[in-house]
Amino acid sequence: MKRRSDAGDDQKPKPSAYSKALGLLARREHSRRELKLKLRQGGYEGEEAGAALDRLGEQHYQDDDRFAEMLVRSRVGQGYGPMRLRAELKSHGLSDARIREVLDAAEVDWAAVASAQLRRRYGAGAAPDSGERARRAQFLLRRGFPAATVRNVTHADVDDAADEPD
Structure with missing residues (x-):
């Protein structure tokens, strides 16, 4: 009978970088950059990870x-x-x-997507005042819609500077 202290001898060997990445891809799509980061975090060296990613790309498992x-x-x-x-x-x-x-x-159709988000969040009714229109416009801007689309959908005064990346 084995004692608990001997449990370290039963540890599974670490899978190859290729196997690890393939397992990640089996769950969902990943970008090459994302897989590379996950492999590095898993303790795989850059050369082994790079070779595994190249092989996965050649086999069309990662694209x-x-x-x-x-x-x-x-x-x-x-x-x-x-x-x-x-x-x-x-x-x-x-x-x-x-x-x-x-x-x-x-x-x-980004305007349709923005309108659908407004309906989902605020219902079908129109905004009763300019403060509410501005609140709704900010909601859409935070979700990544351009100022022109937000203006068209909410009829709020939106500055085009909102489109500038930080």
């Missing part, structure tokens, strides 16, 4: 384009605007040109 398309579909469904999506995709290491392509290919 930043597919990841970006999935993320855009998901976030649009959650009611986020294009500026929020652009920032999130940029944080995953996608180029500005690729981000533009993905957002254009999504063919989203």
Whole structure:
């Protein structure tokens, strides 16, 4: 009978970086940058992680384009605007040109998404005063909608400076 103190001998060997990354991809899509970070946090060296990511890319298990398309579909469904999506995709290491392509290919009616968010949050009624219109406009700006879209949907005075990245 083994004693508890011998339990250290029964530990499983650490899976390869490839196996670890493949397991992460089995749960959901990940960007290359995200997988690389998770592998580093898991104690995998840069060379081993890089080789694993290259292999996953060659086998089409990991694809930043597919990841970006999935993320855009998901976030649009959650009611986020294009500026929020652009920032999130940029944080995953996608180029500005690729981000533009993905957002254009999504063919989203941003005004309709913004209107749906307002209805979901505030109901179908119109804002009774300018203070309420401003509150609703700020809500949409925080969700990543451009000032022009927010102005059209809420009829509030919104400064175009809201579109400038921080």
